[in-house]
Amino acid sequence: MDDGAAITGQDGQQGAAWHYDGRSATRHAVRVAPTGEGFTLSGDGVFSGPHRWSDIAALDGTRGRSVYGLNGLAGWRLIFEGPPPEAFAVHLPLPARYGRWVDRFGLTRAAIGFTAIAAGFVALVLSAPSWIAPFVPRSVENRLGDAMIGDFGGRFCRTAAGRTALDRLATHLGAEAAGVRSVEVANIPMVNAVAMPGGRIMIFDGLLKQAKSADEVAGVLAHEIGHVRHRDTMAALIRQLGLSMVLGGLDGNVGALVSGALSLSYGRDAERAADVYAIDALRTAAISPDPIAAFFDRLGGGKGGEKLERATGWISSHPVSADRKAAFQNSKQRGKTYGPALSDADWAAIRGMCRADPKGAKASGFSW
Template identity: 55%
Template structure:
């Protein structure tokens, strides 16, 4: 193409260029004088321009039309009722197919950008509870935990010997009193939960499933780790949103408790809890070997085809096990260490019999109770 050429169109050329100058409603059919970096519009008795090619804006490519606006000129239009001539099109901006800015950067880049933004939104959604939870006042968290405790409805077990045994275990595993309260609930489910506000509940089903007090100590140590890191509040906020702390006190607290029974803390939180449990057991001179054995038995006991409700609320549902986690506790056992039992035989039996020896404790439990 020469440095300057011409695209001409008359009023009878339906596909030829047509033009509105934005100042009146007249539709013009000018000739277009082309140059390398600009163009001019020439009518029978008028001429306008030059206009830079870079100032053209693709407005409408639907219906086979090619319509362009001009930067800074709201009503200015230059269009074709069909595709423009090749030498003209070589200078014009591409017609929009997906949207102005997408066409400007290209579809592949736009898709990649959307993917990055979506990943960032998901990441923030998952991580935000961990950032927000430390900012929640302890008093609010304590109130939420207290409300959940009240929903257990008289199921906490009490007997003189059992309370003494539990206190002895707590003194060894939580000497700094990180937990506000640790209770045993008369609930026949193999589980333990850390409520918001530093409250820990061991279910009697877990006590009966354990073969020794050392196994209970290992589980208690893990729940204490979740308390120290406020993992429960983080998990609830991730699962149920900010309503947990902003509106949870008058809402479905029982629903929150049921959510806790199936709440998964995530690998990093479980790893921290494992480490906290091992440190506490070593400080109390309690062997982690029995806890490793407990994990092994629990994993084997999870047989497919069981009752969905019951299995969904076992300790394994919220504390997923793996060979590596069991191995961590097994490897932490120090050879030659003169470990001592977490409780004496008499204390262990008192702990196991505490719910049976409490004549006032409420018995019976089901999913429909909602705790």
């Protein structure tokens, strides 16, 4: 076989290299000679090849050596002291630094590609749930919500008078048509209310204690009904893989339940849409939007708080409180007669549910 001309290295020697055949530990001094699409190795008592350039893999070397292996034959090695001869190196793959296809395209191009793919994935994760959620059967969402909430660690407060008044208010705000299955008061000292899967809404006792009037609570409740109407909670669960919340909520840890409930982030568009629903519901029910506007003013901390909210608004899932306040204020209709959301007796019954319910009062202790 004609091996052709031997490859000459930078030192003028003909392709001097070391070779291990993969079958024994003997090191052979060999010369490298091209054969068109590959090369052969020859030396005293050894001949190897022809080998195709495409079958050679660059390996990590030590002490400046260049080491190559042969695909399909473990232990086969070709070693040059220092860099390989240029005429040999032009045919060989570069050492894999980041991975085959990254090395093939280059680190910069690969990084740009990774960034584009990641951005596309993030966009899909953020947008897909909003159009997937409506296709989730209501029965599935209802079971999920029931499993997540249960009796909320025994912290639901229920009295006959309070239950009747709360149901009357929810019905007045279009809860049934929106798909709301229940509205509960939970003995949790937080100024908040949340919409959970399956049309379940919870109003925390802390909100009832801090509210200035039933009209404020009506505005907050209407907002949560809007989330149920738009199935925002189901979209949030899809986005956050909410099954982990279900598992966390089944261990009886109320702190974990509340944390899970409050971690549902709907995004600014969903929050604005829920506010629009609340504005329409209050208008239909002839409840003044001024009290809920005042609530948002207190929530935002006035003008000083508005500056901070606008400065940090890019990390918030809610619109700026001042903008929400303005939206409700601007919805007030001139000449329209507004009435109270509840009678004084009904409002007192709802506010006093957790004090009047022995079970709820017993569960008043709360810790994270």
